[in-house]
């Protein structure tokens with residue numbers, strides 16, 4: 001029997017946002033009502049919150065912080081090859097562990113990692129990703145991103161507009177769907193450490209042929225893996241869906257039988273009320289990724305529309321190349337603030353308690369986890385915040401201040417399944433050694449991917465030209481803010 005009683009602290013209910021002083025009893029990995037025989041820890045002056053869930057990130061991107069200043073999504077996709085290239089399993093492990101450290105120090109207990117899996121998942125690399133999360137003590141779904149069509153070839157008309165040498169560097173022959181599915185199945189054919197499960201991420205609808213997407217969903221369901229896709233992340237993606245299939249990406253996914261309670265739509269910006277109703281009807285979930293959406297100029301996801309359809313979106317940071325900070329407190333802050341930018345009434349604004357529920361209950365739904373409710377029977381996944389910090393001085397409304405002012409610097413402890421995996425702000429692995437290894441990796445990594453990076457950078461002006469000059473059909477709605485030109 002293992003356990004601990006946290007006593008004397010405030011407890012913020014993730015279901016209501018209500019804050020009370022009460023004991024929180026951790027026993028055998030879950031929250032319990034029975035404190036008998038357990039040691040006690042006085043946490044007066046601190047606050048217990050449910051463990052935060054990062055519902056969409058990319059562990060391989062943690063070595064790419066700062067590479068993308070003014071990149072729209074399509075620059076990121078053009079650069080996807082070099083950003084994941086040139087790594088051995090140790091680099092993959094260290095990249096993932098760096099993100100795990102970042103997220104733990106921001107109060108995260110569970111992570112949905114869309115790890116790179118192209119051209120096909122590498123079992124050694126996936127094992128390194130899993131080991132990093134296991135060593136950090138985080139729960140994780142590891143979903144390799146897969147596709148049988150390259151980015152440039154998936155956009156109608158793009159390759160034709162490129163100079164021949166640029167087209168040759170970006171265009172790739174499509175993979176054979178059956179052969180790729182076999183490689184995926186083999187690459188993921190090993191058991192994962194406790195607390196870590198598989199997902200599969202056919203990355204973007206139009207980068208997947210019908211045969212591949214149907215096969216991938218079928219494989220995932222036979223194996224009990226969850227499914228996660230980037231859906232309507234940019235205006236161009238919504239346009240391409242109309243061009244290819246005469247509807248939205250959600251229409252396409254529904255028609256192929258891809259949607260279900262195991263399915264998460266990441267970003268979900270350029271969708272309408274009908275799409276969210278479809279997702280809700282199939283019991284699917286949505287990962288709202290507001291920092292990345294802003295950083296990439298992708299638009300504002302209509303969170304209130306999702307909620308009115310009956311969805312409870314999870315919150316996410318995305319990978320470190322498109323949000324840089326792996327901060328779920330910031331995700332809550334962005335979610336509340338962005339909901340107020342459209343011309344709508346105040347009752348449509350996301351309040352702090354709702355954002356806290358999205359970051360916990362919504363994220364758990366994306367990952368297929370039992371939600372951390374801090375009530376008896378729930379998993380003992382929780383974070384302790386010091387209230388003796390600037391964010392909480394003076395202490396007027398702890399949940400509002402957590403959402404509007406907290407940066408992560410108040411996080412003292414994190415528990416996952418009742419085990420303390422961050423203590424006094426320190427994870428249980430050697431962070432100094434990790435930083436030293438990363439410093440050693442970077443010159444080798446830069447050298448190994450230099451040619452691929454140069455080729456992608458040469459293509460970016462042409463991608464920009466395509467984006468700027470393509471005819472933009474009227475979608476009937478917008479997800480960027482209209483500004484009066486006067």
Ligand SMILES: [Zn+2]
Nearest residue numbers: 114230318319
């Ligand atoms: Zn992503």
